Amino acid sequence: MRTLAVLLLLFVPLAFAGDRPVRFSVIEGWAMPLAQIDEGRLTGGILFDLFDALTKKAGIQADYRLLPRARVAQALESHDIDVRCYISPTWLEQPFPDYRWSVPLLTQRDLLVSRDDQATDLGGLSRQTIGTVLGYRYPPLQPLLDSGQIRRDDARTQELVLKKLEIGRYRYAVSSELALHWFNRALPEKQQLHPVAQLDQTDLSCMVLDDPQVPTRALLDALAALKQSGDIERILAHYR
Structure with a gap:
């Protein structure tokens, strides 16, 4: 009887840890088709559909944490989020060794966009103001920014960047192909x-906290299965 009581005491904390919702980071600056955010809640878009498919595949509950882009690195360092998606190792300014990477899930193509359809190259951007998203890094443009040949005009979301281009606030902007x-x-x-x-092409993945309270292996396996089955491509096709 005493042995049974000890076993129950050991089991209860483990069961509780496994039942904790998995915390997903949601960036305030995301916009459709990537994410629809209403009154501080993730309610639709590509990542909503991906997270929904992932939670069903892995058999978990999700807790969406809305964060300003500038606070995401701090949340990773303090383990306040368990899963960050739509990210590449090349986009990070520092490594996060406590997180494990999923297989590549989709590809982002960054485009230089204009109201005109005349092809151009970076050499033709001298003295231009380029529409960009606040907090985003654009490695192909960085040498021109550092030398002062071009300037950034930041907006909070990708949609706002394109709206400002549409009304003529600048001649060029950077946008993902999906957006x-x-x-x-x-x-x-x-x-x-x-x-x-x-401008660029990057394979994007999810990073998952490697912690006993997180079903890390189950999440990584579920993401790989969603990719292999074509489910992720079907989600993307819905927004193209």
Whole structure:
């Protein structure tokens, strides 16, 4: 009887740890088609659909944590979030050894966008102001920014960047391919924005906290299964 009581005391904390919702980071600056955020809550978009499919596949509950982009690194350091998605190791300014990487899940293409459809290159951007998203790093543009040849004009979300381009606040902006296609869906053909150069292409993954309270292996396996089955591509196709 005494042995049974000891075993129960050992089991209860483990069961409680396994039942804790998994904390997903949600960035305040995300916009459609990546994410729809209403009154501080993630309610739709590509990442909502991905998280929903992941929680069902792994058999977990999700706790979405809305964070300013500038606070995400601190949240990773303090283990306040368990899963961060739509991220690449090349985008991080520091390593986070307590997190494990999933397989690559999708590819982001960063485009230089204009109201005109005339192709250009970085050499033709001298003295231009470029529409950019606050907090984003753009490695192909960094040498031009550092030398003062071009300037950034930051907006809080990708959608706001493209709206400012549409009304003529600047001649060029940077946009992901997915965001550009989504934005153009609401515009007449003659008013649509055009990609004039590809700046970068990056494979994106999720990073998962390696901790006894987190079903790390189950989450990584579920993400790999969603990729292999074509479920992620089907989610993306819905927003193209």
